[in-house]
Amino acid sequence: MTGFDDFVDIIKAAGEATRLRLLALLSQGELSVKDLTDILGQSQPRVSRHLKLLARAGLVVRVAEGSWAYFRIAETGGRADFVRRLVGEIDPEDPRMTHDRLALERVRKRHREQAEAYFSRIAASWDTIRSLHVPESALEAAIVQAVGANDMEHMIDLGTGTGRMLELLCGVYRRGTGIDSSREMMAIARAKLAAASIFHAHVQLGDISRLEPDIGPADLITLHQVLHYFDDPGTIIEQAAPLLRKRGRMLIVDFAPHELEFLRKEHAHRRLGLSQGQMEGWAGAAGLEISGFEAFPKKGAGKDLTACLWVLSST
Ligand SMILES: C[S@@+](CC[C@H](N)C(=O)[O-])C[C@H]1O[C@@H](n2cnc3c(N)ncnc32)[C@H](O)[C@@H]1O
Incomplete structure (x- = not known):
């Protein structure tokens, strides 16, 4: 009151x-x-x-x-x-509301295009770039452990890039779907999945900020190094949550808050990391709760970064 x-x-x-x-x-x-x-x-x-x-x-x-x-x-x-x-x-048809709606759509389109241009440029070297900023083997071991040996029907990897999560977790799902907006990333993911004989996963072009409900339901949704490319990570989580089956989980890997501005200029990041408080708020708004958390610091010539692994569970 x-x-x-x-x-x-x-x-x-x-x-x-x-x-x-x-x-x-x-x-x-x-x-x-x-x-x-x-x-x-x-x-x-x-x-x-x-x-x-x-x-x-x-x-x-x-x-x-x-x-x-x-x-x-x-x-x-x-x-x-x-x-x-x-x-x-x-009134949504008021000229000021219409103007602002269209202008917001233009701004979002510009951000999407900037991210797409960046990913089409670096697609071939993404696997190397990813490992520069995170202690990859420790993080991947923790991901495998967090997911467990559960026999799952469907896993969806949002912002799948070169398909690393589909590859890493290929033993735990019967059907895997990767979604990404970069054709160049998709091409690499398809080639890598085929080379590893992973035929129960496929990747498709799509915008994860406008998810179609019919791609679900899923037992596991992964968002690995994706949310910091969005101004509003909470809306991505909120949109994805309804795709989860009862007792389904969302696994998020992203950076803890940092001050490395060059990641915005050189690597198309928008958010400088995600805090625990933000994650609690976004999870709560999406009807999920944080059921697991681990942090993985990586030191490097004035560029210290901490990768975090959050597990969100449907309540
Ligand atoms: C940093 S990469 C991470 C790729 C992968 N998850 C990994 O960790 O290797 C981020 C990915 O998100 C994708 N992405 C960015 N915005 C997207 C959007 N609106 N819809 C779908 N994919 C998007 C990019 O194309 C890129 O492949």
Whole structure:
């Protein structure tokens, strides 16, 4: 329950055209200040001022990551429901809503294209690049152990790349599906699976931010070094969760929070790692709970990174 004066402040914060547009945009997922500025076509100081007011009223949360800042709708104190109800009252055909929806789609398309260009460039060397940043053998042993010897019907590997997870876990599933948006990565994955005589897995071109429900159900979903390429990893988890069978698990490998900005510039990363708190929030929103966690630090000439393995289980 919110106190009277606090509630007046909340309504005042939301009761302004740009701030209402910001709430409508952020109710569709986390966004960086830069993207919000591009979408609204307003100056960065102006957009930041509005975001600051929304944050002060507890409607949005700021997450600083290196030189970027991300914003999302606050989940606590019923704020998320309040914002959703508020935004739900707005006519979606209003010209400002239509403008912002299309501009958001353009921004997301630009990010997808940047990631695709990067992956088509590095596809042939991805297996080497991956091993530069993580202690691969320890991590892979932990993945195999976390999955166990369960005889599973179906495994889905989202952002499968060269198909490493399908290859590593080929003994535990009867049917494997890998999804990726890079044709170059797909070509390598197909060749590698065939060379290893893994004929019970196949890979298909697709966008994991728009998953078709008919690719499920699955007993295991893996997201290995994929989520940091998305502004809003939570929506990927939320979309994938309904594909899980009862007692199914989602296995996520990604970096702990870090400050290596060069990974954005040179390797198309968007998020500088994922925190335990973020993962708890995303898992909870997707109806999952964290049932396992392990961290794997790797030291390297001023480029220390920690890879984390999270197991999320359906509750
Ligand atoms: C860093 S690679 C990881 C590949 C693999 N999971 C591994 O660990 O070797 C990330 C993969 O995610 C894919 N990817 C990025 N955005 C995607 C999207 N929207 N839909 C499907 N795949 C995507 C890229 O093409 C790339 O192959």
